[in-house]
Amino acid sequence: AKTRGVKIRAIFETDNSNTNAIGLLRNNVPAIVDNFDKTNAGAGLMHNKFVVIDARDRSSDTDDWVIMGSWNPTEPGSRNDAQNVVEIQDQALATAYTREFEEMWGSSTDTPSSGTSRFGARKLDNTPHLFYIGDAPRIPMELYFSPSDHMTARLVEVIGEAQHSLYFATLTFTRDDVARALADRHDDGLPVRGLMDNDSDQGNEFAYLQSRGVDVLLAKGLSGMLHHKYLLIDAELRGDARDSRVVTGSHNWSNSAEFSNNENTLIIHDRMIAEQYLQEWYTRYKASGGTGEIVLSVGAISGAPTRFTISSVYPSPLTTARSSVLSMELEVTRPGALTLTLTDVLGRSWHVESTGELSPGMHHIRIPVNTIPAGTYMLSASDGTQRGSVKIMIQR
Numbered sequence: 001a002k003t004r005g006v007k008i009r010a011i012f013e014t015d016n017s018n019t020n021a022i023g024l025l026r027n028n029v030p031a032i033v034d035n036f037d038k039t040n041a042g043a044g045l046m047h048n049k050f051v052v053i054d055a056r057d058r059s060s061d062t063d064d065w066v067i068m069g070s071w072n073p074t075e076p077g078s079r080n081d082a083q084n085v086v087e088i089q090d091q092a093l094a095t096a097y098t099r100e101f102e103e104m105w106g107s108s109t110d111t112p113s114s115g116t117s118r119f120g121a122r123k124l125d126n127t128p129h130l131f132y133i134g135d136a137p138r139i140p141m142e143l144y145f146s147p148s149d150h151m152t153a154r155l156v157e158v159i160g161e162a163q164h165s166l167y168f169a170t171l172t173f174t175r176d177d178v179a180r181a182l183a184d185r186h187d188d189g190l191p192v193r194g195l196m197d198n199d200s201d202q203g204n205e206f207a208y209l210q211s212r213g214v215d216v217l218l219a220k221g222l223s224g225m226l227h228h229k230y231l232l233i234d235a236e237l238r239g240d241a242r243d244s245r246v247v248t249g250s251h252n253w254s255n256s257a258e259f260s261n262n263e264n265t266l267i268i269h270d271r272m273i274a275e276q277y278l279q280e281w282y283t284r285y286k287a288s289g290g291t292g293e294i295v296l297s298v299g300a301i302s303g304a305p306t307r308f309t310i311s312s313v314y315p316s317p318l319t320t321a322r323s324s325v326l327s328m329e330l331e332v333t334r335p336g337a338l339t340l341t342l343t344d345v346l347g348r349s350w351h352v353e354s355t356g357e358l359s360p361g362m363h364h365i366r367i368p369v370n371t372i373p374a375g376t377y378m379l380s381a382s383d384g385t386q387r388g389s390v391k392i393m394i395q396r
Contacts, residue, residue: 002028007110008025008029008030009029009030009031009105009110009112010031011033011046011048011101012026012046013046014035015045021073030111032104032105032117033046034120034262036114036117036119037104038114040120040121040122042119044119044147044256045256045260045261046104046262047250047257047261047263048250048263049073050067050068050264051065051066051067052064053094055091055097056098062089063089064090064091064094065087065094066087066090067087068086068249068250068264069084069086069250070084070228070230070248070250071083072227076225080223080224080225081222081225081226081227082169082227082228082284083228084230084277086248086266086268086273088133092128093131093133093143096127099126100123100264103117103118103126104118104119104123104262105117123145125149129142129144129149131143139268139269140269141267141268142266142269143264143266144264144265145262145264146257146263146264147258147259147260147261147263150258151257151265152175152177152178152253152257152258154267155181156177156181158231158233158247159182159185160181160185162190162233162234163234163243164190164236165191165232166191166192166233167193167194168182168193168194168231168232169194169195169196169226169229169230169284170195170196170197170228170253171196171197171226171227171252172204172252172253172254173201173205174201174202174203174204174205174253174254174255175205175254176205178205179208182194183214186212187212191215191292192215193214193215193216193285194215194216194217195216195226195285196216196217197218197225197227198218199218206218215292217285217288217290219284219288221284221287221288228248229249229251229253230246230247231247232246232247232274232277232278233245233246233247234274235271235274235277235278243269244271245268245269245274246266246267246270246274247265247266247268248265249263249266250265251264279317282294282317283317283393286319286395293315294314294315295312307333307334307336307383307385308330308332308334308338308386308388309331310328310330311331312328313326313328314326314327315327316390316392317395318369318393318395319396320370324368324369324370325366325368326366326368326392327365328367328379328381329363329364330355330358330362330363330381331361331362331363332358332359332361332362332363333360334360335357335360336357336383337357337358337383338354338358338381338382338383339352339353339354339383339384340353340380341379341380342367342369342378342379343377343378344376345376350372351367351369367379372394373394373396374395375394376393377393377394378392
């Protein structure tokens with residue numbers, strides 16, 4: 001990128017600054033480490049994992065990107081650990097991330113300034129927190145940087161706002177207030193399920209959550225760490241839930257993340273994204289010995305007036321060792337026949353059938369999948385005018 005004329009600035013954690021990759025960058029592009037702020041003196045970690053692309057170039061508002069999540073760009077981070085990454089094209093969000101970067105950098109130029117640099121507990125809550133991403137319907141996203149923006153308090157709030165379910169996966173979990181909030185929602189009758197990387201971190205909440213009846217497991221089936229730090233709020237379509245959310249980023253549920261580390265977190269208000277995370281979470285949950293079931297929601301149905309609605313498709317993921325039949329609940333508002341099609345990610349059809357004439361009302365349809373290979377599929381229903389679809393997973 002540098003040879004193409006791209007301007008690059010980089011900030012690294014001091015403890016990792018001697019690696020070959022970081023050494024190569026520090027020798028070729030402007031870069032600092034987190035003890036650059038002489039007052040903070042490297043207290044806490046530079047734990048952010050974000051990249052901002054083309055936010056300083058104001059020639060276009062369509063090429064500004066943020067890449068964020070839990071992923072460390074390392075060999076084990078890429079090949080062994082369970083990670084998540086989100087890529088977002090939005091100028092306002094990229095500008096906010098740039099402002100956070102430049103607070104640590106100490107300037108808006110290519111030259112950093114130690115005298116004005118702020119890291120860790122010295123940072124200020126000086127960026128917007130609410131953004132609306134994309135075209136209509138726009139996706140609300142909340143942005144919080146730590147430790148300045150008090151992310152843990154917001155995390156406890158969103159746990160309290162859940163209406164139907166809470167699922168989480170995290171590397172480190174030592175915050176009592178977050179554990180109590182989750183356990184209290186379990187007592188309220190919500191499904192609260194979680195995955196943790198370990199139960200050995202000092203002050204970890206694993207035993208406490210189990211003692212309160214929360215369905216929490218240690219992650220299994222990985223060659224590396226469960227490095228996620230995400231929470232899913234109302235990701236299933238249950239009752240009148242309308243605000244499905246994903247909380248994700250670099251922020252572990254720990255005192256270090258809350259009070260001293262440099263972190264970033266997004267709260268993404270979007271059902272489709274929440275559903276994708278839910279499928280990933282459920283795969284990890286089942287691999288770790290989980291026995292609970294989930295119900296995935298459905299994609300939008302285009303056209304008006306609506307002639308039918310896919311209420312639910314279950315189980316998903318479907319494990320053929322436990323069930324060879326996929327169930328679909330359809331609500332029909334006008335009489336007629338529907339064509340059901342199951343296609344893979346390459347567009348190949350694996351199952352096509354006609355429902356025959358359906359009268360108005362609820363209909364339960366069973367689809368055999370015992371001969372279909374494991375993978376990700378789209379199950380679609382169409383009456384020739386409208387089409388509805390839902391993503392499903394089949395496991396062996």
